[in-house]
Amino acid sequence: MKIEVLRIGQRIVRDDRVTTHVALVARSFGAHKIYMNEVNPDIEKTISDINKTWGGNFKIEIISDWKKIIRERKNTGVKIVHLTMYGQNINNIEAKIRNEDKILIVVGAEKVPREIYELADYNIAVGNQPHSEVSALGVLLDRIQQGKQFESKFENSERVIIPQEHGKNVMVNKTTD
Numbered sequence: 366m367k368i369e370v371l372r373i374g375q376r377i378v379r380d381d382r383v384t385t386h387v388a389l390v391a392r393s394f395g396a397h398k399i400y401m402n403e404v405n406p407d408i409e410k411t412i413s414d415i416n417k418t419w420g421g422n423f424k425i426e427i428i429s430d431w432k433k434i435i436r437e438r439k440n441t442g443v444k445i446v447h448l449t450m451y452g453q454n455i456n457n458i459e460a461k462i463r464n465e466d467k468i469l470i471v472v473g474a475e476k477v478p479r480e481i482y483e484l485a486d487y488n489i490a491v492g493n494q495p496h497s498e499v500s501a502l503g504v505l506l507d508r509i510q511q512g513k514q515f516e517s518k519f520e521n522s523e524r525v526i527i528p529q530e531h532g533k534n535v536m537v538n539k540t541t542d
């Protein structure tokens with residue numbers, strides 16, 4: 366399944382750490398690309414550094430018009446999956462989403478614009494209590510890929526972790542310059 370993520374920010378105070386965590390979860394849990402608005406552009410370098418060190422080809426694009434992204438994706442058959450505590454219980458809908466070919470997962474930062482609820486093909490709740498876009502995204506990506514995302518290889522990395530029962534073991538493929 367081709368998975369992209371759109372994070373719509375409306376925070377007056379920028380929250381760089383949460384923004385970075387949304388992108389890191391998207392990358393490490395198997396999404397291909399994230400679109401973000403209203404973010405500190407330094408995040409592009411952060412993700413590029415992570416890709417260089419830890420591999421893969423995860424993409425990030427800073428956008429200004431989130432509606433355009435949603436419309437374009439909808440026109441090419443991508444299903445829009447909006448994460449919201451007001452949506453349908455993830456337990457009842459996850460199997461249906463697993464059958465989709467291409468999805469764009471939308472998460473908010475603060476309050477999301479009302480139109481999203483109508484534009485979305487699925488409004489999904491990870492429980493009906495408020496928590497965080499980081500946790501909601503992680504749970505959804507895991508439910509739809511059923512853990513398979515943790516078996517995929519991140520190609521061309523400088524470093525590869527060799528899992529250990531205790532301690533740390535990191536294989537260094539290339540010397541850093």
Ligand SMILES: C[S@@+](CC[C@H](N)C(=O)[O-])C[C@H]1O[C@@H](n2cnc3c(N)ncnc32)[C@H](O)[C@@H]1O
Pocket residue numbers: 447448449450451471472473474475476477489490491492493494495496497498499501
């Ligand atoms: C800090 S919350 C904002 C909550 C806010 N009350 C709202 O209008 O949705 C930021 C984002 O986290 C995600 N989120 C938070 N709780 C969730 C839940 N229970 N289920 C699904 N997504 C959730 C949504 O994408 C939301 O836009």
